Amino acid sequence: MIYLDNAATSHPKPESVYKRMDFVLRNASANPGRSGHRMAIEANRVIFEARESVARLFNIRHPERIIFTCNATAALNLALKGLLQPGDHCVTSDMEHNSMVRPLKFLSQQGVNVHRVQASREGSLDPDEISSAITCETRLIAVTHASNVIGAISPLADIIKAAHDKEVPVLIDAAQTAGSVTIDVDALDVDMLACPGHKGLFGPQGTGFLYVSPKINLNPTVFGGTGSRSDLDRMPDFLPDRYEAGTLNTPGIAGLGAGAEFIASEGVEAIRAHEKRMLSRLIEGLSNIPGVKIYGTKDMERRAAVVSFTIEGMDPAVIGDRLDTDFGIGVRVGIHCAPDAHKVIGSYPKGTVRMSPGYFTTPEDIDLAIGAIDAIASGREKHHYIPVLSPQPALPRG
Amino acid sequence: MEEQYKIFVFKSTYLTFKAERALKGAHVACKVVTKPRDISSDCGLAIRVSASDEPTASRIMCDSGITSLGVW
Incomplete structure (x- = not known):
């Protein structure tokens, strides 16, 4: 199939990812940090090396402050619930994914005051507006680096500077930029960075991380065994163990x-x-x-690899089904877990069709997708564009 | 004569493997082992080096900014 859903999960992965996982699952999938036999030690080494590799990619000076999580959502939950207390004020935006919206809604019900700044129609956040929203009670700025709906990239350096000028830390949701837009944690003085492992970083689903700078002290949100300081009935006070309870996804x-x-x-x-x-x-x-309406900026410098569009008079769900059924093209339709962002761009409640190319997308894939949308928009039949569709491979069993 | 060893203990598993990498990078023979029970009731790991390599290992870790909890 032609896969244009990389904003949800990247596919395919680099060959080295398949090989590494296969090797580790076969040879080094004992419990890291728990036992002292050779396979457990090797599992530990695998985790250590991965943490170092991620740190190098983002220029993180303290790799031990990278907390592995099961996805970006878990990373955002740890950051938000680990930091914000009743009475605190948090500034966020109306371009956020539900992974930010929902924990903040929960926290607002616990007494956290959440203020949402408005994005421009093109989805970008204005650092001056964020700065204006800061009060003496503001404990955190929590915003997305790029919208998962229209790809609008916000000026990260300016947002961090505006917040730091008022001594407020920033939590960045880099779900749509990690791996494909340079994020220099040290140079930008990032306070907290939440990333999925399975999107631009080419890892599998079930991976992600939160980077926490030495200036930030979070309360743990999950408690349990770490293999360290097992004599204590509380979480260790050092990282990453403090926030990595339970067996990791080696x-x-x-x-x-x-x-x-x-x-x-x-x-x-x-x-x-x-x-x-x-x-x-x-x-x-x-x-x-x-009949095609494209949302968001046409300035590629300010856009992550996400294109949202509608076809006049057509339900996005029908377009998505036809793309899959008739053309073998995988996209995502609807409101993409970001209802407020769709309200900003005027596509709520039906949403849009979202195509998200990746590093392995070819110009031919793009041309076929354009041809398919042209056919759907003009009511033509599929056979003009894709002669043969290969079936989805069956899962091996037994 | 039986070889004498020294055990370096660290605060975290992360530091243990950071120390292992630093020592191996400097060609100092070392082994990650389970922390001996008479050193700690913790179920974590430690680094074992030949007793004769202890001063070198200590210096390498110091140069690498790795602080151990102690040597036994």
């Missing part, structure tokens, strides 16, 4: 590490350049189709 984290190493070898800038070429080609092609 094969998954191995894959995440391999993904980070692949990105480092290719270069984030090269990945970004390829994605921008695919984005430009897609947006230009879709722009020429009558």
